Amino acid sequence: MTANAEQTESSVKSMDDIMSLCKRRGFIYQASEIYGGVNGFWDYGPLGAQLKKNLRDAWWTDVVMKGCDGQLGPDGKPVEIVPVDTSIIQNPKVWEASGHVGGFNDPMVDCRETKSRYRADHLMCMGQKGDSTGQIYAFIENDDKSFETALKKLSKYKKQDLTKDDIDLCPLTDLSVDELAITVGPDAKEVGTLTEPRAFNLMFKTVLGATGNMEDNAAYLRPETAQGIFINFKNVVDTTRVSVPFGIAQTGKAFRNEVTPRNFTFRSREFEQMEIEFFCHPDDSKAWYTFWRDWRMSWWQSLGLKGDNLILREHDQDELAHYAKEGAGTSDIEYRFPFTAPGFGELEGIADRTNFDLAQHAEHAKTKLEYFDNTRGELAKNGQPKGERYLPHVIEPSAGLDRGVLAILCEAYTPDPDRASGVYMKFHPRLAPIKAAVFPLVKKDGMPEIAAPLAADLRKRFGHLGTIEYDEKQSIGKRYARMDEAGCPFCFTIDSDTLEDNTVTVRHRDTLDQERIAIDKVPDYLAEKLAL
C-alpha cells in the first residue's frame, strides 16, 4: 500500500460508525426491523424524516419557487419551472413507450460495450464451420442486416470471404460461459461484452382491482418519476401559461427491484427522486445542459457538500444511456461516500435526453406532442413570427433525495475526541433537523420560567423549518452533547446573568464558541443564522 493510499484510507470516515449514529439518534432504521428486516428498504426516524424534508424543501424552494434561486438562464431571462405531482402507477403502456418494459419476463442479455439489451432467445451465434476455435459472433434472429454484419465481422476475423454455407449457427442460449466470453455482441467490437442471459424484473409488478389477475390487470410501480412529467407535458402546456423554454419538476418515490441492494440507503429498492425535465428548443439544448449542470453542482455545494468529496463528472461517450444524445452531454454529480472511497457514487445525473421521450410517447399514444413556438419562424407581413412547430429537447437534472440525505449525513459526521459526545453532526443550518435548543442552565432560580417561553416563541416563528428543542433535565454539558450528535447548530442558554441583564448565551456547535446576546434579539439572530 502506498503512503498516499494509506492516508486516504485513514481519513475516510467509518460507515459503521455513521450507521450506528443514524440508528442511535433516530435518523435511519432498517425497515421491518422487528421482523428481521427486508432487503433494500429503510425507514427514517424523527431526525431523519425532518432532515430529508429539509433537503426536499430546499430543492423545491430553490428550483421551483425561486426558479434556480433567481439565477438567469443562458437566454438572459428568469428560469421558469412549474411543479407536478404524478401517480406512482400509470397505464402500463407508459413503460412500454419509455423502454422499461421490453421483454419484461424474458431472459435478457446486456452488452457492456454498447449498452444494448437483447432478448436472449432472439440472439443467434455463428462460427466457421468445422473450426471450433476463435471468436463467435452473435446476431439478431431474422434480422438480415444484423446477420450480414456478423458475417462480415467473422470474415474479417478469419481473413477469408465466408458465405452462409461456411458457417455453423446455434442459439446464444446454448453457449457455455466460456463460449460467451469469446463472443462478440451484435453491435459490439470487443469480445466478452455480453452478460449471461437472465430474467430482468427491475420493475415492481402489481395488480389493479381487488379481484384482478396478474395476466390481465398488471401494472407497475414507476421506476422513475420522469415519465409522469413527459406524459403530462401537453397538459401543462395547454393549461398553464408556460412557454418553452421551461421546466416541470416533481419529487416522489420510485421503485426498482435491484438485484443487489447495497451500501446502506445508497441503493434501495424504494427511493425518492427530485427531478426536473427542462424543455427547450433543440438549438438551445447545449447551452441549457451546461447551465443546469453547473447550477446543480453549485446547489449541492451551497448545502455543505464542498471540497474534494464532491465532483462533477462528464460521462464518456461509451457509457451514455439509451436516451442520451450522442455528442451531447451526460454528467454525474458524485460524492465520495465512505463505502465508495476513494471512488465516488452518483448523487444526481444531468442528461440531455433530446426529444427521445416525447417522441416515444407521441408514437405509442398516437398523440401529437409538438410544441408550437410563436416566437420563432420567419416573419409574417404584420411583422410577427409565423411560429415554429417542434418537439422540444429535454435536459434532465435527476437527483436522488435519499442519496442526498446520505451524503449530507456522511459529510456532516465529524469525529472530535475533544468533545464529550466524541462526534458531532455538522449540518448546514438550513438542513439541520433541530434548528435551535433553549436550555435553562439549571432547573431553578426562575431560569425555566424564562427559557420555556423563549422556546415557545422560537417554535412559533421557526417551527415550520424544524424542531426547537427545550430541555431542562440533567447537566448542561450533557444537553450540549446531545445537541452535537443531533447536529443542532445553536443552543441558547438562560443563566443567572439573564435574570440581571436579559442576555443569553449562544453556544455554537462547530466552534464551541459562546457569545452573549440580548434575549429579545434571539429570534432575529436565529433568522439571520438560518439565512432566512
Add this chain to the structure above:
RNA sequence: GCGGGUGUAGCUCAAUGGUAGAGCGUCAGCCUUCCAAGCUGAAUGUUGACGGUUCGAGUCCGUUCACCCGCUCCA
C-alpha cells in the same frame, strides 16, 4: 446471482456446552451556575428466525433472514 464475514439490551461489546452480563445511553428523583460531574433508583433480551444434536445450546450442526466486504449487476 457467487464467495467471505457478522448477528447477544438503544449503542459498543463480554460470557469453557452448565443461572445471559458490563460500559455507555435512556427514564425518574436528588444534586448541579456552561460542555456527557456525582448520588439513589428503574426499564430494557424469545441471544435475528426456524429446526436439529444434547440431561442441558448464546456457544455445536442444518436451513433461512438481515447487514458488512469482495466479485457481478445497476437500461
